[in-house]
Structures are given as structure tokens and as C-alpha cells.
Amino acid sequence: MGGAGRxxxxxxxxxxxxxxxxxxxxxxxxPGIKLVGLPDAALREAQVRIRSAIEHSGFEMPxxxxxxxxxxxxxxxxxxxxxxxxxxxxxxxQGVVDAEAVGDAVHLGELGLDGRVRPVPGVLPAxxxxxxxxxxxxxxxxxxxxxxRLVSGVRxxxxxxxxDLAIALGAELDPVxxxxxxxxxxxxxxxxxxxxxxxxxxxxxxxALVVAAAGGHHLLMVGPPGAGKTMLAARLPGLLPDLDDxxxxxxxxxxxxxxxxxxxxxxxxxxxxxxxxxxxxAAALVGGGSGRIRPGAAARASGGVLFLDEAPEFSAAALExxxxxxxxxxxxxxxxxxxxxxxxxxxxxxxxxxCPCGQFGSVDGDCTCPASxxxxxxxxxxxxxxxxxxxxxxxxxxxxxxxxxxxxGGGPTTEEARGRVLAARQRTGARLAGTPxxxxxxxxxxxxxxxxxxLAPEVRAPLDAALERGLLSMRGYDRVLRVSWTLxxxxxxxxxxxxxxxxxxxxxxxxx
Amino acid sequence: MTQNDDLGRRxxxxxxxxxxxxxYRIIDRNWRCPSGEIDLVAVDGDxxxxxxxKTRSSTAFxxxxxxxxxxxxxxxxxxxxxxxxxxxxxxxxxxxxxxxxIVAPRTRPAxxxxxxxxx
Numbered sequence: 001m002g003g004a005g006r007x008x009x010x011x012x013x014x015x016x017x018x019x020x021x022x023x024x025x026x027x028x029x030x031p032g033i034k035l036v037g038l039p040d041a042a043l044r045e046a047q048v049r050i051r052s053a054i055e056h057s058g059f060e061m062p063x064x065x066x067x068x069x070x071x072x073x074x075x076x077x078x079x080x081x082x083x084x085x086x087x088x089x090x091x092x093x094q095g096v097v098d099a100e101a102v103g104d105a106v107h108l109g110e111l112g113l114d115g116r117v118r119p120v121p122g123v124l125p126a127x128x129x130x131x132x133x134x135x136x137x138x139x140x141x142x143x144x145x146x147x148x149r150l151v152s153g154v155r156x157x158x159x160x161x162x163x164d165l166a167i168a169l170g171a172e173l174d175p176v177x178x179x180x181x182x183x184x185x186x187x188x189x190x191x192x193x194x195x196x197x198x199x200x201x202x203x204x205x206x207x208a209l210v211v212a213a214a215g216g217h218h219l220l221m222v223g224p225p226g227a228g229k230t231m232l233a234a235r236l237p238g239l240l241p242d243l244d245d246x247x248x249x250x251x252x253x254x255x256x257x258x259x260x261x262x263x264x265x266x267x268x269x270x271x272x273x274x275x276x277x278x279x280x281x282a283a284a285l286v287g288g289g290s291g292r293i294r295p296g297a298a299a300r301a302s303g304g305v306l307f308l309d310e311a312p313e314f315s316a317a318a319l320e321x322x323x324x325x326x327x328x329x330x331x332x333x334x335x336x337x338x339x340x341x342x343x344x345x346x347x348x349x350x351x352x353x354x355c356p357c358g359q360f361g362s363v364d365g366d367c368t369c370p371a372s373x374x375x376x377x378x379x380x381x382x383x384x385x386x387x388x389x390x391x392x393x394x395x396x397x398x399x400x401x402x403x404x405x406x407x408x409g410g411g412p413t414t415e416e417a418r419g420r421v422l423a424a425r426q427r428t429g430a431r432l433a434g435t436p437x438x439x440x441x442x443x444x445x446x447x448x449x450x451x452x453x454x455l456a457p458e459v460r461a462p463l464d465a466a467l468e469r470g471l472l473s474m475r476g477y478d479r480v481l482r483v484s485w486t487l488x489x490x491x492x493x494x495x496x497x498x499x500x501x502x503x504x505x506x507x508x509x510x511x512x
Numbered sequence: 513m514t515q516n517d518d519l520g521r522r523x524x525x526x527x528x529x530x531x532x533x534x535x536y537r538i539i540d541r542n543w544r545c546p547s548g549e550i551d552l553v554a555v556d557g558d559x560x561x562x563x564x565x566k567t568r569s570s571t572a573f574x575x576x577x578x579x580x581x582x583x584x585x586x587x588x589x590x591x592x593x594x595x596x597x598x599x600x601x602x603x604x605x606x607x608x609x610x611x612x613x614i615v616a617p618r619t620r621p622a623x624x625x626x627x628x629x630x631x
Contacts, residue, residue: 030585030611030630031578063575063613063625 005092005099008106008135009085010126011077014293014333014340015253017129019106021071022082024089029065037070040078040291049111050087057115057163058173059096066090076337078292081120084109084139087162101169105137106130108144115162118181119143121259124252127151139165142180147262150252184261193238197413198231201402205232206411208393208507213239214424215486216439218348218388223395224362229351233307236349238414239421240271240304247303250343254295254302271304278313282321286331287342293333298325299342311350312380319385322348326388350389352378362396390441390479392509424489440486445478448485459498462505480504519616523567524551527612530624536561539602545594548587553595558605562592567614576613577627585609585631
């Protein structure tokens with residue numbers, strides 16, 4: 001009777017991996033298996049999977065009582081990724097595998113009843129955690145090997161079955177080739193990003209979209225149904241530059257935890273796009289769930305675009321939950337025992353009808369809403385939320401004349417617009433070099449109003465006048481300044497002139 | 513059913529021989545009372561040992577020891593008390609329950625697994 005065995009796996013708390021020691025020990029009681037260390041339902045069922053997997057791999061379950069402990073014991077553990085480590089610890093108690101051979105390698109994988117090793121979500125952050133802890137070797141399902149190899153400096157050992165793993169660790173057995181379980185196919189990122197040239201009319205809105213992309217500004221579009229709000233919003237990711245290495249790794253980690261699989265190039269390089277339905281709860285939006293804390297739409301949109309269509313229809317709780325990430329760029333989900341963190345640096349695009357019936361202010365329809373209902377409708381978007389939205393544009397339905405005009409030459413294509421955005425972002429980057437910010441939207445007002453960046457009095461005259469007359473709050477003033485700088489970057493000039501400030505005032509817009 | 517009874521009898525014989533080999537003194541077999549039956553009663557040193565023998569012809573349906581359910585263990589505790597009350601003359605230091613699992617294939621020698629002091 002071997003006695004005791006150990007192995008290592010990783011528990012994920014949001015994006016943070018914690019190494020978990022798996023101990024298995026035999027005690028003199030009648031045969032059975034007991035798993036301790038705060039397992040959730042999926043993990044507790046490991047007992048059943050492991051028993052079947054061990055017996056179908058040509059091994060025997062111990063004829064004594066087996067106690068499996070997952071340490072640290074107070075940390076709640078979720079999911080099936082511990083199966084492989086637990087099964088290995090059991091094989092060590094049996095003497096099938098030598099304890100020395102297991103060493104300090106980290107094992108991640110779910111077991112099928114046939115003993116095959118299945119891919120699990122969250123391999124990328126788990127391997128990053130293993131590397132941070134100085135572990136040199138990670139054993140994963142064959143289907144997860146590509147994802148694990150995205151982390152440099154760690155030896156990745158893919159295994160197709162538990163038997164393969166035992167053989168790799170020196171068990172004297174004949175290999176039985178099996179078909180490896182493939183990784184899930186990425187269902188993320190629409191492969192074909194729709195082109196901006198498809199948009200008919202709405203020149204101002206198209207321009208606002210380009211400004212939003214160039215400066216990273218949050219955007220609100222108000223207009224009647226059929227004006228093209230959703231169509232425009234869907235074209236924003238195409239205008240954004242590729243994610244840099246850090247952002248791409250982060251986006252891929254979130255996608256991995258959400259179980260979405262890898263794109264062809266390895267990392268998710270294109271900005272993500274999330275458009276949750278307006279019935280989404282706060283937990284669906286920022287993250288949560290029973291037991292395991294899953295990333296919500298806002299976390300999955302980090303680095304890209306979070307589009308809320310029919311924004312006033314979202315519950316107040318869901319919208320308010322977005323304030324924290326908008327403020328800090330990070331999503332923190334507190335539980336009694338744990339705190340999970342996810343990135344929350346998304347660009348917010350809100351679309352709204354002007355009133356419940358949608359017709360208010362449109363040229364070709366009559367609004368049937370009472371004035372009080374109309375007033376309350378957009379008020380559902382709270383002040384603190386709208387305060388962070390730099391651009392507010394009003395859209396209208398396309399008229400026959402505009403449609404005819406497109407025959408003579410439509411708006412810019414995504415390709416052209418992206419060229420402008422990239423050039424503007426380069427100028428922004430050069431100016432913001434040495435600061436913690438990368439886009440104009442992130443720059444705080446005082447920095448813009450500092451002496452060496454202050455605009456000439458005649459340039460900011462319309463702004464000052466609006467402030468004086470109470471048409472603009474100080475916060476609104478800063479917002480116009482930020483957009484002015486983006487417009488200057490798009491125009492390729494060193495600092496905003498009257499033209500840019502004027503245009504920025506218009507883009508700040510009044511939508512109600 | 514008679515086949516299984518034969519297997520059980522054979523297992524109990526094997527278990528008795530095995531325990532005798534370990535120096536246990538077998539003092540009772542197949543003792544019955546309204547609560548159930550005790551397969552073997554033995555004395556090990558000054559301890560009274562209530563022995564449950566479980567025999568299977570193969571492990572196709574699991575290890576024999578797995579066949580001893582928690583309910584059965586509880587009943588064995590009750591039976592142990594009943595046996596002591598029925599035999600006030602037998603004085604021992606304490607009592608415990610042992611399990612003996614036997615895998616007895618028809619053509620090959622049986623394998624004996626002895627689990628001491630499960631309750």
C-alpha cells in the first residue's frame with residue numbers, strides 16, 4: 001500500500017491563478033473516496049470521473065478509503081481542471097507512478113470516463129500563474145497545448161489520456177493510442193467585420209465614430225428606430241487598432257476563462273465586441289454567477305467595444321454596475337470569501353431611442369409619448385454614467401435624397417477611416433509619451449488645462465462663454481477639451497484651433 | 513441463490529482459516545438473532561472481534577469490501593451489542609469490527625483482504 005501522493009493544479013480567482021496542492025492519502029477504512037477542500041459541484045463529481053478514468057486506463061482504484069485534500073483548504077475551488085492532478089495523486093498512492101517523477105509539475109485537465117484528458121477553460125491564466133510561481137513544467141490536455149504554449153519559459157507536456165501521462169512519468173505500460181479531445185472552436189469575434197462604406201448618409205455620425213475610435217471616447221447615439229445606430233456601432237471595432245501585446249494577452253485570458261477558445265493566430269489581436277441584450281443583469285454585464293465568478297460582457301469587451309443597444313431599457317442596477325470599471329478600468333467582484341478581478345477597459349457605445357415610441361424629433365414621424373414619459377426616458381441613463389460619455393450624437397433616418405447621393409460616392413471605407421485613426425493615435429501617443437495614458441479619453445482635465453497645453457484665449461472663447469452662461473459644467477468643459485485634442489490629432493495639427501473646439505462643442509451635443 | 517450461498521460459505525471458511533492463522537480464536541460462527549447474522553466472532557488478544565465476511569467471485573461489480581454499506585456497518589454495531597448480551601460469560605477488554613473481503617474466482621486461488629477495526 002503506497003500511502004500518500006501529491007500533485008499540483010491551479011485554482012482561478014477571476015484572472016488570478018492560485019497554485020493548489022493536491023494530497024491523496026489512503027486510510028484503513030472501507031473503500032471509497034472523499035474530496036475535501038471546498039470543492040464546488042463540478043469538482044466534487046471528480047470522484048466519479050476519476051474512478052472511471054482510472055479503471056478505464058488499465059489501473060485499479062485503491063482497495064482502501066482514499067482522502068483527497070485540496071490545499072489551501074479555505075479557498076473555494078471550482079470546475080473540472082483538478083481531475084488530472086487528483087487522478088495522478090491517486091496513482092502515486094498506488095505506486096503506479098513514482099512520486100519523484102511527478103515533481104513540481106502543474107497538471108490541468110478534465111478527465112473523461114474513458115480516461116482521455118479534456119481541455120478546460122482558463123488554461124492561459126493558470127499557466128501564467130504556474131510560471132509566476134517558478135514552476136518549470138505544465139501538463140495539459142493535447143487540445144490545450146497551443147494555448148499553454150503562448151506562455152514562454154514553461155515546458156508544456158500535452159497528454160491525450162491518463163495512461164499517456166502515467167507512461168510519460170515512467171510507468172511501465174504499453175501505450176494505447178487514443179483520439180485526443182480537440183479544443184473548443186473560437187466562437188468569438190465576427191470573422192467578417194462589416195465595412196463603414198455600407199453606411200448611407202449620417203455623415204456626422206460616421207465622423208463621430210471615427211473620432212470615438214481615434215480618441216477612445218465613449219459614445220452615445222440617439223435616434224429613431226431604423227436610423228442606423230446598431231449598424232454604426234458594429235463598425236467601430238473595425239476602426240480600432242490591433243491590441244498591443246499586454247492587451248492581447250489580457251483579452252485572450254478573459255476569453256480563455258469564458259471558455260471561448262483561441263483564434264488562429266494564437267492571441268486575440270483584434271478588439272473584442274460585446275453587445276449584451278438589454279435584459280442583461282448586473283452579473284451578466286460585469287461578471288458573477290453562483291460559485292465560480294465568471295467574466296461578464298464588460299470584462300469580455302475589455303480592450304474593445306461594449307455596445308448597449310436600447311441603453312435606457314437596461315436595468316438601473318446593470319447600468320450602475322458599469323460605473324466602477326468606467327472609473328478604474330478594472331472590475332472587482334466581492335464575495336464573502338474571495339475577491340475576483342477582471343480587466344474593464346472597454347469603450348462604451350450606447351444607443352437609445354429618443355423616447356419610448358422612438359419617434360420624438362424625427363422628421364418623418366409623430367411622437368405619441370406624453371411629455372413626462374419622454375423626459376423620464378433618457379433620464380434613466382444616470383448622470384454619473386453619461387458624465388463619462390464624451391461624444392453624443394443625434395441620428396436621423398436616411399432620406400431618399402441621401403440614398404441618391406450615395407450613388408455619386410459614399411462615405412469612407414473602414415480601410416480609409418482606420419488609416420486616419422491609426423495616424424491620429426500615433427500623434428496622440430507621441431504627445432502622451434511618458435504619461436500613464438494612451439488615448440485622449442483617458443487624459444484628466446487638469447492636465448489639459450496646464451499652462452503649456454492651455455489653448456489660446458481666442459480659441460477657447462466659445463467654451464469659456466458657454467461655461468459662463470451655465471450651458472457647460474466644468475466636467476463638460478474638460479470633455480470638450482479632450483474631444484478637441486482628438487480632432488486636432490485627426491486633422492494632423494499640433495493643437496486644437498477654433499475649428500476643432502467648435503466641432504467638439506457640437507459633438508458633445510445635446511440629445512434631449 | 514444456492515450458488516451464492518456456497519460461495520459465501522466457502523468465503524467464511526477461508527476467512528476463519530485466515531484469521532486462525534493470524535492467531536485469532538474463533539468462538540462463534542453464523543450467530544443469528546432477530547437483528548441479523550454475525551458471520552464470525554473471534555478473540556484477538558483480549559479484544560472481541562466481530563467479523564463480517566464478504567465474498568465475490570470477481571471484482572466485476574466492485575471490490576467485495578465496497579459491498580459493505582454504511583447501513584450494514586451500523587447493523588454490525590447493534591449485533592455486536594446483542595452478541596455480548598447473549599454471552600455474558602465471555603469477558604473481553606473491548607470489541608471491534610473487522611471486515612474480510614474475499615475474491616474467490618472459481619478456478620484460481622482466492623485473494624483475502626482484511627480490514628481491521630472499521631468501527
